[in-house]
Amino acid sequence: MSTPKGxxxxxxxxxxxxxxxxxxxxxxxxxxxxxxxxHVDNCETIDEVAPKVTEHNPDVLFSASMWTAEQAQEIQSIxxxxxPDIKLHAIPAGLQAERGPDAVVEYLLDNVPALLDGGN
Known part of the structure; x- marks a missing residue:
């Protein structure tokens, strides 16, 4: 068995x-x-993104499905x-509201490996 990445x-x-x-x-x-x-931290507002990314210097940032595409773009650019080399992923807007938490988990399981193995 190989060692987990990370x-x-x-x-x-x-x-x-x-x-x-x-x-x-x-x-x-x-x-x-x-x-x-x-999972080192969560930002409840867009205003928290800059200070928390500065504090934790995370490798990965996910924005949840309650943000619009424009807000997700703003979060990512901050x-x-x-x-600059942070791996970013925006969960599609409305996924949680429309299909529930299981759909979000499934979606992330489908998308996270490519994100962590590949580029941004």
Missing amino acids: PFRLVTVNTAPERAKRLIGRVVKALKDRYTII ARSIR
């Missing part, structure tokens, strides 16, 4: 921090054989201005 330090941007923690916990557990992912 550790990858993850910051989420989600107005519901407990939900973010729960969902990311499920993703981390499901991928633990392949990746070591540490994060990238502080850490």
Whole structure:
């Protein structure tokens, strides 16, 4: 068995921090054989992105599905201005509201490996 890649330090941007923690916990557990992912913090507002990315210097940042495409773009450009090589992913707007938390977990399980193995 190969050693998991990582550790990858993850910051989420989600107005519901407990939900973010729960969902990311499920993703981390499901991928633990392949990746070591540490959820270091959550930003509840876009204003928290710059200070928290500066503080934690994460490898990865996910923005949740409650943000519009424009807001997700803003979140990503703030994060990238502080850490140019950060891996970014925006969960599609409305996914949680339309299809629920299981859909978000499935979506991340489908998308996170390519993000962590590949580029941004």
